[in-house]
Amino acid sequence: MRVAESSAGVGIRIEGLSKRYGEGDAAVDALKDANLQVAPGEVVGLIGPSGSGKTTLLKCLGAVIEPTRGRMIVGGVVIYDDGWRISDLRALRRDRIGFIFQAPYLIPFLDVTDNVALMPMLAGRPNREARARALELLQALDVAHRARAETSELSGGEQQRVSIARALANRPPVILADEPTAPLDSERALAVMRILNRMASEYQTAIIVVTHDEKIIPTFKRIYHIRDGRTTEEAGEGRALD
Amino acid sequence: MISLAGRDILHSWGRFVLTGLGLGLLIGVTLTMAGVYRGMVDDARVMLGNSGADLWAVQKDTQGPYAESSSIRDDVYRDLLGLEGVAQAANVTYLTMQVRRGDTEVRAMVVGFEPGHPGEPAFLTAGRRITRGHYEALADAATGFAVGERIRIRRHDYSVVGLTRRMVSSGGDPMVFVSLKDAQEAQFLKDNDAIVNERARTAANPALNRPGVPGLLEAITASQVTNRNVNAVLVTVRDGHAPEEVAAGIRRWQHLQAYTRAQMEEILIAKLISTAAKQIGMFLVILAIVSAAIVAFIIYTMTLGKIREIAVLKLIGTRDRTIASMILQQALGLGLIGFSVGKIAATAWGPAFPKYVLLEPGDAVRGFVVVMVVCAVASSLAIRAALKVDPATAIGG
Ligand SMILES: Nc1ncnc2c1ncn2[C@@H]1O[C@H](COP(=O)(O)OP(=O)(O)OP(=O)(O)O)[C@@H](O)[C@H]1O
Ligand SMILES: [Mg+2]
Numbered sequence: 025m026r027v028a029e030s031s032a033g034v035g036i037r038i039e040g041l042s043k044r045y046g047e048g049d050a051a052v053d054a055l056k057d058a059n060l061q062v063a064p065g066e067v068v069g070l071i072g073p074s075g076s077g078k079t080t081l082l083k084c085l086g087a088v089i090e091p092t093r094g095r096m097i098v099g100g101v102v103i104y105d106d107g108w109r110i111s112d113l114r115a116l117r118r119d120r121i122g123f124i125f126q127a128p129y130l131i132p133f134l135d136v137t138d139n140v141a142l143m144p145m146l147a148g149r150p151n152r153e154a155r156a157r158a159l160e161l162l163q164a165l166d167v168a169h170r171a172r173a174e175t176s177e178l179s180g181g182e183q184q185r186v187s188i189a190r191a192l193a194n195r196p197p198v199i200l201a202d203e204p205t206a207p208l209d210s211e212r213a214l215a216v217m218r219i220l221n222r223m224a225s226e227y228q229t230a231i232i233v234v235t236h237d238e239k240i241i242p243t244f245k246r247i248y249h250i251r252d253g254r255t256t257e258e259a260g261e262g263r264a265l266d
Numbered sequence: 267m268i269s270l271a272g273r274d275i276l277h278s279w280g281r282f283v284l285t286g287l288g289l290g291l292l293i294g295v296t297l298t299m300a301g302v303y304r305g306m307v308d309d310a311r312v313m314l315g316n317s318g319a320d321l322w323a324v325q326k327d328t329q330g331p332y333a334e335s336s337s338i339r340d341d342v343y344r345d346l347l348g349l350e351g352v353a354q355a356a357n358v359t360y361l362t363m364q365v366r367r368g369d370t371e372v373r374a375m376v377v378g379f380e381p382g383h384p385g386e387p388a389f390l391t392a393g394r395r396i397t398r399g400h401y402e403a404l405a406d407a408a409t410g411f412a413v414g415e416r417i418r419i420r421r422h423d424y425s426v427v428g429l430t431r432r433m434v435s436s437g438g439d440p441m442v443f444v445s446l447k448d449a450q451e452a453q454f455l456k457d458n459d460a461i462v463n464e465r466a467r468t469a470a471n472p473a474l475n476r477p478g479v480p481g482l483l484e485a486i487t488a489s490q491v492t493n494r495n496v497n498a499v500l501v502t503v504r505d506g507h508a509p510e511e512v513a514a515g516i517r518r519w520q521h522l523q524a525y526t527r528a529q530m531e532e533i534l535i536a537k538l539i540s541t542a543a544k545q546i547g548m549f550l551v552i553l554a555i556v557s558a559a560i561v562a563f564i565i566y567t568m569t570l571g572k573i574r575e576i577a578v579l580k581l582i583g584t585r586d587r588t589i590a591s592m593i594l595q596q597a598l599g600l601g602l603i604g605f606s607v608g609k610i611a612a613t614a615w616g617p618a619f620p621k622y623v624l625l626e627p628g629d630a631v632r633g634f635v636v637v638m639v640v641c642a643v644a645s646s647l648a649i650r651a652a653l654k655v656d657p658a659t660a661i662g663g
């Protein structure tokens with residue numbers, strides 16, 4: 025595992041990241057020299073028009089597609105460096121990255137607790153310990169009263185909170201959220217942002233939130249704009265959530 | 267770690283159980299088919315065993331008396347008794363025919379035997395042995411006849427005096443035992459019209475009806491009526507003599523064919539019921555393919571219905587091995603349900619079959635292994651589909 029001097033204590037850092045889909049005439053440069061940095065405990069917004077490369081950036085960070093060039097550091101560990109990549113991508117995704125999607129994508133045949141406990145179980149934790157951890161998170165996210173329910177019996181907001189608990193379950197240094205508030209009304213969307221901010225500061229997690237959602241954009245202290253695969257950084261309003 | 271397969275099965279148990287039930291009935295049919303074949307083999311063995319014979323002496327160049335028709339003179343047994351190593355020799359006849367009881371008919375194999383000699387049923391489940399020379403019968407329980415009932419074979423009425431069990435022909439017809447003389451009459455004796463006809467024809471033949479030779483015509487017609495044949499002679503061998511040696515002696519000296527019990531079993535099982543065995547084998551192959559197709563289809567559609575969850579599972583770091591084993595376990599679970607249902611069904615409906623259905627534990631074990639292997643193979647399609655799922659699809663666009 026490469027731990028560069030400069031990367032210690034880094035939440036997320038992307039340097040000169042490029043991604044080209046396809047080849048020749050059909051080639052699409054989805055990312056062109058993108059740069060981005062998120063400190064532990066920070067929640068950063070990533071916004072941009074459709075087709076600008078937001079999802080591509082998340083997929084690169086999430087180690088499900090390989091960039092063409094550049095360098096990525098996740099939780100203080102270099103995961104990609106100009107063609108070199110960390111070998112165990114599955115373990116990387118399991119232990120160092122939490123994913124939150126637009127839809128909760130819970131596993132329908134597991135109950136609420138086990139949806140969350142699955143993460144530590146996959147990491148080899150004993151069932152009892154994994155469930156205790158899950159319950160703790162469900163309590164923190166205010167869904168512990170539905171702990172033994174079927175996921176299909178939960179409201180949309182509750183499901184989203186369970187998926188956040190799942191993303192947090194292995195205490196990853198990084199959370200990647202792709203439009204996590206899109207299906208929620210403004211009150212619930214702000215509630216999700218409140219939770220993400222609280223979790224970020226509580227567990228020192230670096231969080232990127234990809235969003236179009238006008239309701240939550242004012243809550244970021246820092247925002248990256250992405251246009252045609254290029255990133256620009258700007259200060260956000262940082263509106264208080266409590 | 268929790269069992270993902272088990273949870274999924276519990277979650278959609280309705281679909282699972284229904285599929286398992288359908289598969290189970292199919293497996294039940296398969297087990298029953300195997301049981302029918304085993305029953306035929308066992309029937310043949312039991313019949314040979316109950317005959318009490320060590321050797322069967324039959325007409326030369328035939329594989330009688332069960333697989334082919336065989337006809338030999340009924341005095342041959344006396345010559346056999348004179349042979350080295352022969353303890354007992356007794357005439358028997360076999361004739362498959364309709365036996366009437368009141369208005370109903372039962373298809374049965376009528377066996378003629380000499381009481382007290384090989385060919386007599388070894389034991390009775392009810393009633394007594396045949397004691398009178400004529401018109402008494404022993405019937406197998408499968409005929410449905412009861413002790414004391416009157417049955418009709420050809421031109422004569424018989425009273426059932428005793429019952430046997432598991433005495434059936436290789437065709438599965440229950441046996442009815444009568445005395446040798448009665449059986450010979452039923453089998454070989456011509457009816458009155460035929461006799462009158464034959465007499466008239468003989469009398470009209472100038473070569474046989476010669477005015478210069480008094481008594482010739484009478485002698486000829488008498489010999490025609492008393493056609494004394496039997497189908498086989500059952501022989502028991504003296505202690506200290508090998509059946510094969512005695513059989514060789516019979517073949518050499520008596521211009522007969524002789525079979526040992528092993529050879530008879532070979533004829534019955536390898537030849538007589540081999541077509542039936544092949545037929546059943548074809549069924550087994552088809553049923554196995556159909557079962558495999560059902561399992562493959564069900565597991566495949568169930569997996570396709572979970573593509574999104576599988577992508578999420580992969581994204582959050584589930585090993586390919588865990589996902590493959592989840593699908594494999596579900597297929598095996600389906601097989602387990604199917605096999606249990608099938609075994610219960612076959613056991614339940616087996617006795618209702620007209621022929622003996624023998625469900626051997628060995629066949630059940632083999633069937634179980636085959637079902638599990640078929641399910642495992644059938645799940646490979648679904649496993650390939652699941653392993654091809656790109657975790658990136660969980661993130662979406
Ligand atoms: N698998 C792919 N193969 C080829 N081109 C792709 C692929 N995925 C994305 N692209 C292209 O790359 C560019 C960036 O796509 P991306 O999905 O990152 O956009 P986005 O910012 O997430 O857009 P949206 O807001 O609509 O989700 C687009 O032009 C898209 O057509
Ligand atoms: Mg997108």
